[in-house]
Amino acid sequence: MRQPSLSYVQAWAMAEAHQAVGFQFTVSAEGIDFHLSREVLKHIYLSGVTSWRKRAIRFKNGILTGVYPASPSSWLVVVVAIMSTMYARIDPSMGMIDTIKATLPVSDYLTLQTKTLLSAMLFATGLWLSLIMILRYTLKLLLSYQGWIFEPHGKRSCSTRIWLMLVKMFSGRKPLLYSFQASLPRLPVPSVKDTIKRYLESVRPLLDDEQYNQMEIVANEFKKDLAPKLQKYLVLKSWWATNYVSDWWEEYIYLRGRSPIMVNSNFYVMDLLYITPTHRQTARAGNAVHAMLQYRRKLERGEHTPMQALGTVPMCSYQMERMFNTTRIPGIQTDIIQHLKDRKHLVVYHKGRFFRVWLYYGGRHLWPSELEAQFQRILDDPAEPRPGELKLAALTAGKRVPWAQARLKYFSQGPNKASLETIESAAFFLTLDDEAHGYDPEKLRSLDLYAKSLLHGKCYDRWFDKSFNLIAYENGKLGLNAEHSWADAPIVGHMWEYVLATDCFQLGYTGDGHCNGEVSKDLPPPLKLQWDIPAECQSVIETSYTLATEIAEDVDFHGCLFDEFGKGLIKKCRSSPDAFIQMALQLAHYRDKGEFCLTYEASMTRIFKEGRTETVRSCTGESTAFVRAMEDPLQSKAQRLALFCKAAEKHQHMYRLAMTGSGIDRHLFCLYIVSKYLGIDSPFLKQVLSEPWRLSTSQTPQQQLNLVDIQKFPKYVGAGGGFGPVADDGYGVSYIIVGENLITFHISSKFSSPETDSYRFGQNIRQAMLDIRALFAMKENGL
CATH class of the missing domain: 1.10.490 (Globin-like)
Known part of the structure; x- marks a missing residue:
């Protein structure tokens, strides 16, 4: 193991000495002589003042929220x-x-x-x-x-x-962030009759007559025999629990999953598409971390403005509570979510080493310039990783049971326990990546490689259990990798929009790309975490790494920037942008595979207390009729346009039903959980829950349009984010509608499937968008 340079050792020693002389006493014949450092007492005083001020503000805001x-x-x-x-x-x-x-x-x-x-x-x-x-x-x-x-x-x-x-x-x-929580309505339980009816309607275009008749018989038997009993328990839960879906959804969809969460569950969010404010890695990380600390302070005090539809209708803010200081802890049967408060440190990973960085000094947040200096110290540290340390985080990328067993056996005492607790209690996890990524129009597949790096990296340089990882690349680009169980993507996106806007338009940089501000000379240096990882544990780490590498190498990703037109023109066509894109995805998938499939689109239910998501089944009878008309040369443009409008309106209606608690899948999921608790076997529910989503889609919404004036700064647009494929032979598609003239698609599939090709699907999406746009050409002059 290489020794640190003399300058680093001296800096460490000086900092330790400075802290040591803060309090000294000497025993002599004359008695006990005390020596107190005025500087240390000053920082103790400032820390106490900050702590009490924080308590006072929380108390005040708690009263304001309590009487709202x-x-x-x-x-x-x-x-x-x-x-x-x-x-x-x-x-x-x-x-x-x-x-x-x-x-x-x-x-x-x-x-x-x-x-x-x-x-x-x-x-x-x-x-x-x-x-x-x-x-x-x-x-x-x-x-x-x-x-x-x-x-x-x-x-x-x-x-x-x-x-x-x-x-x-x-x-x-x-109103404050949590002012409306006590006034939000509860998520209603749909009637079994309505859910079964909508389910049969959703699968009709995917089944032939014989298959559909059989499914109809099974569904009606369930509705008549088992459903009334299961429904009674579900209604009882809806009266007692805050939300009849969310706790079971979190536990059974996320926390009880024993397969790797890397790629399969975690998702990523990209940086600004065209702009990199500075190419200095540590400076960009310094500004981003400081902006996150500002966001966390407002979050802890409940001072963020709640999200409101139409500027009036409040949405639930519950998911935001666990954004920071949160880690998914592995277990043998099920994982748990550990959320702590008032943690004042960050863990930074660089080239196989883990460092703890204090985020406060003298009762205040570190300034961006001070964070930059701390991160630069880590880059300059020549220490080599200890045996087993380089790929340690691969444990979080592998299967959950081996990780839980290794955690109990090798990380329950000594330096390993202390270092692991430091990581799991950190505000979040920062990786100072040794690669350069980002969108470059002159480099083929730059967006694809950028997405893959954010999604899985090297499989050992992200702590996938943390609520989110901030990744800072060598060229100054940023990104996030987020764990999914604690919240949905819009929650992370809300914070990320704030960070990017604060970074670019409030904090800024000096002329040579450094963070603004001075650096205190008394900052204690980052502390390298210590590990003592035995050979047996190293073998477990290597096994997890091998499996994670196989998963990562199988991800076929393509990023597609569609800039021929965007939301502005779609609205002129008097169509919903989301419905327009969903119909294009149906057309593209049919051209790609020659068949229709069960399609998942995520919608939110946050107008209800503790609401999360619901599924919109985008493949409908109306959408399949439209797609067939597009592929039928005998159909006129007017006929195709009429079918498109009908399909888009149907999609909008389905989306509205999902938002208002009248969706299909969460109700059926909860009925299934009740049946398992009661030990009842339902062929219908088993069939429903086993159906694969070969096309899984999600829109990344822009939520805080007031942060950046896109008309004035058209290049300051985000690229959205994405996720891995849900089915082995299917596609995952995330898209973000940016401004009036750009839509970014994030497409994932698996190389191991001979039926899929992400680049091919991207080209099919592009052509489908243009073909649908052409349907409106005859009306354009009248628009």
Whole structure:
């Protein structure tokens, strides 16, 4: 093992010495002589002030959230109003104040007038709390209305406009992140009859007559015999639990999975597509980490503005709670999510070494320039990784059971335990990558290689169990790899939009690409984590690495930038951009494989408390009719356009049903879980849950359009993100609609499947988009 350079050892020694002299005492004949460092006492004081300030702000915001949509000052208004009526000899309590006064204990300190005032204040407080509950319940009733979702875009009915006015009226002013949580409605349980009907409708275009008749018989038998019993338990759960889906979804879809989460579950998010603010790796990482700390501080205090549809309808903020200081802990039967608070360090990986970096100094966040200096120290550190350390993170990329067993056996004591706890308790995980990636129009497949690096890297340079990994490349490009169980992609995307905008438009860089600001000379250097990994554990690491490498090498990825047209033109065609793209995907898939398949599109249910996602089954009878018409030379353009409009409208209706809790798949999934608890075997549910999604799609939404003016800064656009293929012989497609004239597709499949080719599918998507656009050419002059 190479020794660190003399300069590094000296710097370390100086920092250690500086801390050591903070407190000294000497025992002599004259007694005990204390020496206290004024500098250390100053930092202790500042840390304490920051801690108490944080507690005070949290307490204040907790009160504001607790009484929302009222305000603490409204209590004083109610008290003064009640007092005023009493002085006017009017009793608004109808005798309740006198009753309270009679129950107060007899005391020399409580005069008759004092009792009267105290009774009035107690009554006013009770009245105030009752008014808050009435306001909340009224707001919850208002938010239970979903008719606005089913109205055509831009054509709000009179009733919806009145409803929006009432929601605004009862929503109060300046809501905090969690202000609406108590007023959000619960996710409703659909009727079995409706779910079975919609399910049969969704599979009809995928089955021949004989197959469909058989499925109809099995479904009707389930609806008649087993479903009523299972439904009763599910309704009971919906009354008792906050959300009847989310906890089972998290546990059984994510945490109980024993296969590797790398590629199969984790997803990635890319940097700005065309812009790299600085090519200095450590500077870019410094700004990004500082922006994340700013975001975390606002998140911990609940100061972010809640997301609101139409600028009025609130969405659930529950998933944001576990963004930082969160790790998925492996278990033998099931994993658990460990979420901690107030962790003040970051773990950085570089060339096989793990370092702990403190994020606070003197009671404040490190400045971007100080973070840059710390990361540069790590790059300059010549120490070699210890035996087994280089590929240690491959344990998080392999199967869950071997990782859980190795964690119990080799990481439960000594330096391994301390180092692992440091990683798992860190705010998040940063990789200073030794490669350069990013989109380069002059390099073929640059976007493909960039995506693969973010998705799996070298299989040992990402800690896949962390809530998210920040990856900083040598050329200054950034990206995220996120674990999926704790939250869905829009939650991570919200934070990432904030980070990129803050990095570019608030923090900025010096003329030579460094972070702005000075660097404190007293910063303790990064601490290299220590490991003692035995040969047996190294063998387990190598086994996980081998499996992870096989998975990674099988990922066939293609990034497709579609810039012929975008949202602007699609809206001129009076079509939903999402429906337009979904119909293009159906057409592209049919041309690619010559058949239709079960298609998954993720939609959100965050208008309900603790809502996550629902499935939109994009392959419908209407979409298949449209696709066949496009491939039939005898069909006229007018006929094809009419079928497209019908299919797009059907898709929009399905999407709205999913958003409002009337989807198919989460209901059937929960009925299946109930059946397993009861030990009941259902051939219908078993068939439904085993059907493969050979086309899995998702749109990455742009949520905070106010952060960057794309009209003014057209190059400052994100590239979205993506995920691995869901089925061995299928495609995973993620897309982001950026501005008015760009749509980015992220396409994944497996090289091992002879039926798929990501590049070929990308070309089919491009042609399908253009062919659908051509249908509107005859109407263009009239637009």
